[in-house]
Amino acid sequence: MSGAVEATLAELGLSLPEVVPPLASYQPAVRSGRYVYTSGQLPMVEGKLPLTGKVGAEVTPEDAKNLARTCALNALAAVKSVTGDLDRIARVVKVVGFVASAPDFTGQPAVVNGASELLGQVLGDKGVHARSAVGVAVLPLDAPVEVEIQVELTED
Secondary structure (H helix, E strand, O other): OOOHHHHHHHHOOOOOOOOOOOOOOOOOEEEEOOEEEEOOEOOOEOOEOOOOOOEOOOEOHHHHHHHHHHHHHHHHHHHHHHHOOHHHEEEEEEEEEEEEEOOOOOOHHHHHHHHHHHHHHHHHHHHOOEEEEEEEOOOHHHOOEEEEEEEEEOOO
């Protein structure tokens, strides 16, 4: 089933990817009442990381921002996997972005903007959210960025 949100994605030249299979013992997304919590989503494209390494060293901030955008798209796919329809999103409540950072890199908020901006483009006012952007030493598979989202759904 596809609706207005997926039509907006198509207008942006995007489509929902397949849900990224878990790398360990967890689910990509879990629904609890009217909320969906995604696990951290890596910027996987067709089962592979397009880039690896630390932002501010092997990966440019601009490339990392684009990867954060991919993470958000993967997170939306995870949300759809448990809701069946992205039009059920009432709002994005929280975004948490983790940026594998070189020791002197301090631009984590600008990197995570890639995810925030995508959610705003796709969901409009429903995509406005609270957020954390955290620098970390390393992420799974040496990914430069990882993003998780929490969304509230419309009533059944």
